[in-house]
Amino acid sequence: QKEVEQNSGPLSVPEGAIASLNCTYSDRVSQSFFWYRQYSGKSPELIMSIYSNGDKEDGRFTAQLNKASQYVSLLIRDSQPSDSATYLCAVTSGGSYIPTFGRGTSLIVHP
């Protein structure tokens, strides 16, 4: 069974700091990796996707993928209170592009 594991948190960081969110997955043939952000009472929305080893940067967000170690991370630089949300990691494997979601990490950015 494909598993995607995340620390549920909450992860608490001060405003302006770097928030580091981590995700591990069990299926070695996983191909596509996604980070969704979900504000309290709202639906998940895609913020980052990454498909190859290394880093991918988009504004204050950086996704990092290490397939050999089977982990993907999301770094948020200059964290803002508005970044406070639950971050869901999602992974697709093999020929299926139906992602498996982790349970999410709650991030709290305090002023």
Next chain:
Amino acid sequence: DAGVIQSPRHEVTEMGQEVTLRCKPISGHDYLFWYRQTMMRGLELLIYFNNNVPIDDSGMPEDRFSAKMPNASFSTLKIQPSEPRDSAVYFCASSPTGQGRNTIYFGEGSWLTVV
């Protein structure tokens, strides 16, 4: 684009009653998903459709749950009879095929409470 539209947004019903949740996917999207989210179990995929055909319903918890997609612009998730443990947020989502197909667009959710 209007996004994925779900109704009702909130529903409170009594145990044993039938519940019908409705969804209109984004126009042109070939895939439609029904998810359930709870604190205990996180986000669970219940069923998904491709071109209106159910592809995988292995996530449907039991026979009390059923889903249909009679056309490309409408889907329903029905629970009959409902039970308190069905209380959750139910998300409908859709996804295009081709480039960017992995992106799943979620509706705002239907918050179900069964008392």
